[in-house]
Amino acid sequence: MSNDTENQQSVAYTEKPAESENFDEAFKIEKPKYNDKFFALFFVLVFVAFFIVAGIAINAARETWSYQGGSIYHSSNTFSLNSNTAILFGFAVVIAVVLSFLILVFARLNAKLFIISGLILNILLGLATGIYYLALHYWSAGIVFLVFTAISALCYWRCRSRIPFSAIVLEISIDVMKRYKSTLVVSLCGILLSGAFSAFFLMVVVGCYIKYSPDAGNPGCSETGGTCSRGSLIGALVFVFFAGYYITEVMKNVIHVTIAGIYGTWYYLAGSDQGEPKWPALSSFKRAMTYCFGSICFGSLIVSILQMIRGLVQALRTQSFDNGDICAGCGFLILDLILGFLDWLVRYFNHYAYIFVALYGKPYIESAKNTFNLIRHKGMDALINDCFVNTSLQLYSLFVAYVVTLFSWFFLKYTKPEYNRNGSFNAPVMAFCFVVAMQITRVSLAVIESGISTFFVALANDPEVFQMTNRDRFDEIFRNYPQVLEKLMTKDAQVEQQQNYQQQQQYQGQQQYQGQAPPQY
Secondary structure, eight states: OOHHHHHHHHSOOOOOOOOOSBHHHHTOOSSOOOTTHHHHHHHHHHHHHHHHHHHHHHHHHHHTHHHHOSSSSOOSOOSSOOHHHHHHHHHHHHHHHHHHHHHHHHHHHOHHHHHHHHHHHHHHHHHHHHHHHHHTTOHHHHHHHHHHHHHHHHHHHHHGGGHHHHHHHHHHHHHHHHHOHHHHHHHHHHHHHHHHHHHHHHHHHHHHHHHHOOOTTOGGGGSSSOOOOHHHHHHHHHHHHHHHHHHHHHHHHHHHHHHHHHHHHHHHHTTSSSOOOBOHHHHHHHHHTTTTHHHHHHHHHHHHHHHHHHHHHHHHHHHHHHTTOHHHHHHHHHHHHHHHHHHHHHHHHHHHHHHHHHHHOOOHHHHHHHHHHHHHHHOHIIIIISOOHHHHHHHHHHHHHHHHHHHHHHHHHHHOOGGGTTSTTHHHHHHHHHHHHHHHHHHHTHHHHHHHHHHHHHHHHOHHHHHHHOHHHHHHHHHHOGGGGSOOOOHHHHHHHHHHHHHHHHHHHHHHHTTOOOOOO
């Protein structure tokens, strides 16, 4: 028997995707409807409320701008964030955007080196940053950075053997990026949009401090929009951070769903007889903003609530360490790590759920069930540990956040704003910069992360398609990941298999009862 015949028998490929002229026909929705509409409406309300608060805060900052100093130095504001901080935040956004773009370029040049250097850079930079903070007796920041560094080092050591396989998957993803220039356009739009929103968000944070700080000499209190008090300031900041998280998550996931549609087009239709549908990026974006938008808002809300809770815990942790309460600080540190793991788990789960949303137009709950089925049958080890690319991308986001946070520390140290003369604003300002830099990088790298995740979902559902259209690449994957041939079954197929098994068992029991040998299956 020839090798070709053996290969055809190993994986039965019965039919190619149906012929289509556009994206909507290629990936049809059984019952076209707007899923999870309530959550889409809730997002719109949060979006509108955020810009109302933003208008109040920025108006207060604009009316008192001369009092804030208008530059890095010479501010009369000695009690809250001012123009010095606004300029710092501007630098932080620019650094994050530039580094994100350079990371994308590096990934396209050398996939394997991209993965290895990302791991090593984070370990070295995290270790150096932690030691530097400890040397300055800034205990809370030093401990946190050393904990993250230890986790990164352990992750690299345990997963280093999987790097060659991850490099293959990353190369495949980058090949698709080169084939579809629209993926880079979507990514560039994401970088610019997230950078612009992050800059605006940070200006709103500064404006909230200017408007609501309860100081007798604060001219912002006379501006419209409420009274100055500690409660008003905390309430405004909590809402602004929740809304900022939520809007950024929705933005990132819209990009993710759009990219997933492009990669789905490549996987199923690029090698078919009828060819690819027209304008996959535009059609995928249209679906993300219409039928799928409510589902995107649903999943993003869960992550945003977790992020808000984690942010409060981090603030309490920093305050405890700064006040010398080591026991409480360690308790909040442990709670922060637990919440961080939950945040990662929900993000990971949502990431794959959105692929079912993108390709099949399913509501969030149904997509979540399909994701659970995917993880249950393919295994957490296959989806997480065997592909180290997503972990490497997250570490690059952490690397950018480290750089921006370190820059903010030096900025505050050498510009010496009057409001921070005793260092009380170091922690919140550095935390703002860390979170914003992380979000900008995550959005920019979504083009790679989304492509790889979509590839895995398609490979789990229909490995025979990739075997037929990309035989050399399929053989490379098979050598490193033999489980690729284990096709994921739908719930109906599982029920049918179980029924066949029960019938077989009943038949064998009847034959044995009659003294006959059971047939061989």
